[in-house]
Each structure stands twice: as structure tokens, then as C-alpha cells.
Amino acid sequence: MLFRRGKADRREVETHRVSVMDQRILFHQPSLDREEEREIVDTLRSGWVTTGPKTKRFEQEFAKYVKAKYAVGLNSCTSALHLSLIVAGVKEGDEVITTPITFASTANVIVHQGAKPIFCDVEPDTLNIDPKDIEEKITERTKAIIPVHFAGHPADMDEIIKIAKKHNLVVIEDAAHAIEAEYKGKKIGSIGDTTCFSFYATKNITTGEGGMLTTNNKEWAEKISIMSLHGISRDAWKRYGEEGYRHWDIIHPGYKYNMSDIQAALGLAQLKKIEEFWQIRERYTQMYREAFREIPQIQVLGEREGIRHSYHLFIIVVKTEELKANRDTIMNEIQKEGVSIGIHFRAIHLHPYYRETFGFRRGMLPYAEYASERVISLPLYPKMREEEVEKVISVAKKVIGGYQKR
Numbered sequence: 542m543l544f545r546r547g548k549a550d551r552r553e554v555e556t557h558r559v560s561v562m563d564q565r566i567l568f569h570q571p572s573l574d575r576e577e578e579r580e581i582v583d584t585l586r587s588g589w590v591t592t593g594p595k596t597k598r599f600e601q602e603f604a605k606y607v608k609a610k611y612a613v614g615l616n617s618c619t620s621a622l623h624l625s626l627i628v629a630g631v632k633e634g635d636e637v638i639t640t641p642i643t644f645a646s647t648a649n650v651i652v653h654q655g656a657k658p659i660f661c662d663v664e665p666d667t668l669n670i671d672p673k674d675i676e677e678k679i680t681e682r683t684k685a686i687i688p689v690h691f692a693g694h695p696a697d698m699d700e701i702i703k704i705a706k707k708h709n710l711v712v713i714e715d716a717a718h719a720i721e722a723e724y725k726g727k728k729i730g731s732i733g734d735t736t737c738f739s740f741y742a743t744k745n746i747t748t749g750e751g752g753m754l755t756t757n758n759k760e761w762a763e764k765i766s767i768m769s770l771h772g773i774s775r776d777a778w779k780r781y782g783e784e785g786y787r788h789w790d791i792i793h794p795g796y797k798y799n800m801s802d803i804q805a806a807l808g809l810a811q812l813k814k815i816e817e818f819w820q821i822r823e824r825y826t827q828m829y830r831e832a833f834r835e836i837p838q839i840q841v842l843g844e845r846e847g848i849r850h851s852y853h854l855f856i857i858v859v860k861t862e863e864l865k866a867n868r869d870t871i872m873n874e875i876q877k878e879g880v881s882i883g884i885h886f887r888a889i890h891l892h893p894y895y896r897e898t899f900g901f902r903r904g905m906l907p908y909a910e911y912a913s914e915r916v917i918s919l920p921l922y923p924k925m926r927e928e929e930v931e932k933v934i935s936v937a938k939k940v941i942g943g944y945q946k947r
């Protein structure tokens with residue numbers, strides 16, 4: 542009897558292992574469970590689904606988490622970046638300095654304001670904007686710097702703030718990857734003039750779509766809040782009596798960038814679990830780092846002293862000059878083996894619109910271009926199981942190993 546039970550158990554274990562190894566590993570899956578369902582249902586039943594009490598609460602709790610004085614809930618990080626440029630007074634003919642290794646919106650919002658994006662090269666170890674390149678690119682037209690805390694590793698904020706102070710520039714942080722990150726003991730979200738966060742589906746916490754802007758500047762927080770909802774003055778509400786219909790005034794031609802209470806409901810539930818999620822991603826990151834450390838054709842991005850990484854993405858830079866295949870071939874092979882990957886990012890200055898409009902060309906930013914053709918992001922999220930991390934490692938090693946020059 543005992544023997545037979547043992548055999549059956551073993552067979553079950555085997556079947557389970559086969560199913561894990563056969564299933565496609567998705568690049569990302571959000572961690573949405575009972576708590577999120579409960580908050581959403583609560584919001585639906587409350588009858589208040591647009592910007593309201595939950596948005597307010599989410600703003601307060603988020604501000605507390607990132608140690609910022611003010612937080613404004615928005616419908617995306619892109620909106621947060623755009624409104625930051627507006628309050629910074631960026632307009633036609635101005636220049637804004639940023640990194641080419643980022644998502645489309647970091648640069649697009651600069652164009653929306655009629656300004657010109659000026660791209661700097663990146664640091665080889667972190668792929669963050671290289672402060673040494675910033676100062677060289679400042680002109681009389683420069684108004685702001687947008688560093689991106691790439692993959693969750695904070696940019697070199699001491700240097701960036703120093704340069705910004707010297708030249709009287711606004712610092713707008715793109716922290717879409719970096720909610721949990723810290724720089725020299727300070728939370729990301731509490732440092733620059735504004736910091737912009739994303740709750741897009743693949744980010745560390747999600748509201749489906751959504752974003753948050755934090756700042757320590759009271760006047761800016763108020764302006765941004767007004768600009769996020771058609772430029773309608775909130776003070777107008779107070780002016781018109783206690784009861785009955787209250788008039789509102791348009792004081793700017795604002796935008797429709799507000800967060801809804803349905804989004805905030807998700808955000809409140811997600812924020813409670815943010816550190817728990819971080820711990821799982823940290824553990825998986827260490828597994829990846831350990832596995833790839835000894836492989837000369839793979840560069841793993843660094844982690845500097847004095848920072849807290851948010852472990853949003855795990856990126857390998859595949860040294861294709863030492864291999865018989867390019868990145869896209871390797872990427873496709875990995876995908877064929879049942880592992881979905883991402884590319885963060887192909888350098889913005891080489892995309893057609895940017896090349897054609899601003900005359901950017903290959904050769905301007907050597908390291909960004911090197912990385913642009915070599916980065917691969919591997920799956921990293923709390924819903925992954927340890928066996929899946931192991932499978933990703935073995936697939937990546939096998940594929941890259943197969944293209945070795947000898």
C-alpha cells in the first residue's frame with residue numbers, strides 16, 4: 542500500500558513538472574487577486590466611480606509611501622510627464638534633455654509642448670542618463686531635464702540636481718519603473734521638482750491604466766490637479782454658497798487626465814502588497830544574476846552602492862559582437878523555446894519620427910546605440926514560479942550558448 546501511494550505521488554509530481562515546463566512563460570502577468578476584487582466591488586456599489594474619495598485616499602497613501610508632500614492621481618505616467626512640462630513652463634522653441642533609452646512617452650511629451658528633445662548618452666553599467674553628457678548639451682534654450690530611473694535603478698540624482706541648480710533647470714523624474722526605489726536614503730518621488738509614476742498593466746503595481754505625480758511644491762500640485770481636469774478651478778466650488786447649483790470656472794484650457802475611483806480602488810489594494818511583490822522580484826533577480834554572472838557573452842546591468850533598486854526589469858545586454866547571431870535572432874529563438882521576452886528599449890533618437898524631424902542619426906550616442914541593439918528583458922514578476930525562473934535561465938543559456946564563436 543505504502544509503496545503504491547508513493548508511486549502515485551511521484552507520478553503527480555512528474556505530471557506537474559511537465560506542465561510547468563511545457564507552458565509558455567508570459568513576459569508579464571499582473572498580480573490581481575481577492576483584495577483587488579473586493580476594492581473594485583466596493584467602489585461599484587458605492588455609486589461613485591470617477592475621481593472621488595478613493596482617488597484622494599490613494600493619493601495620500603502613495604505620497605506617504607514615497608515620502609512626498611503632494612501626490613496627484615492621473616490616468617497615466619505620460620499625463621504626469623506632460624503636466625510637469627506645462628507647469629515648468631516648457632514651450633515652443635525650448636529644449637529638454639533626456640535619455641534615448643526610454644519609452645516613447647518620455648520624448649513624445651516634449652514634442653507635444655513644441656520643444657526639442659535633446660538626448661544624452663547612457664552609462665554602460667546602468668543604462669541611465671550619463672550626467673557627464675548633460676552639461677555639454679545645455680544651451681540657453683534648455684528648460685528641463687527628464688532622467689529615467691531605468692529598469693528601477695535610480696539615475697545619479699546628486700549630479701543631476703547639481704547641474705540643474707547651476708543652470709536653473711527643472712528636474713522631472715520619469716519613475717515609471719521605480720516606485721520602490723531609493724537614492725542615498727531618499728525615496729524616489731521625494732527628490733526632483735516632480736516625479737512621474739506609472740500603473741500601466743506591466744508595471745510594479747497596476748491600476749490597469751493610471752499614473753501619479755508627486756511633488757513637494759504646493760503651488761505646482763494645485764496647478765497640476767486643476768490642469769488634469771479641464772483647467773476647472775476648484776476654488777470656484779467654494780465661492781458659490783453651501784447649497785444648490787455651484788458654478789465652475791475654466792481658468793486654463795486644461796486636459797482630461799484625471800484618475801477614476803475604479804483605478805484608485807485597484808491602486809489601494811496593490812499598494813498594500815508592494816513590498817511583498819518587491820521581495821519576490823529581488824529573489825528572482827538574484828537568481829538571474831547568479832546564473833549569468835559567469836557567461837562572458839552576457840552583461841548583467843549593475844547595482845551601485847547607496848541605492849535601492851526597484852527590480853522592475855531584468856535586462857541582459859547580449860554581446861553579439863562575440864556571437865554568431867544578432868539580438869533579434871536570439872530573441873526569436875528564446876521566444877520559440879516558450880519564453881516571452883521584452884525589449885527595453887530601442888533608442889528613441891533612431892526611430893523614424895525623431896530621425897526625420899530632428900535629423901538625429903546613428904553615431905550620435907555610441908553607448909545607447911550599442912545597448913539598443915543588444916538588450917533583452919527577461920520575465921520578472923511575482924506571479925512567476927521559481928521553476929519558471931529556472932526555465933528562463935536554461936533557455937537563455939542554451940540559445941546564447943548555441944551561437945558561440947569558436
Ligand SMILES: *Cc1c(COP(=O)(O)O)cnc(C)c1O
Binds near residue numbers: 616617646689717740
Ligand atoms: C511605461 C512607461 C511610461 C509610460 O507610462 P504610462 O502610464 O503608460 O503612460 C513612461 N516612461 C517609461 C520609462 C515607461 O516604461
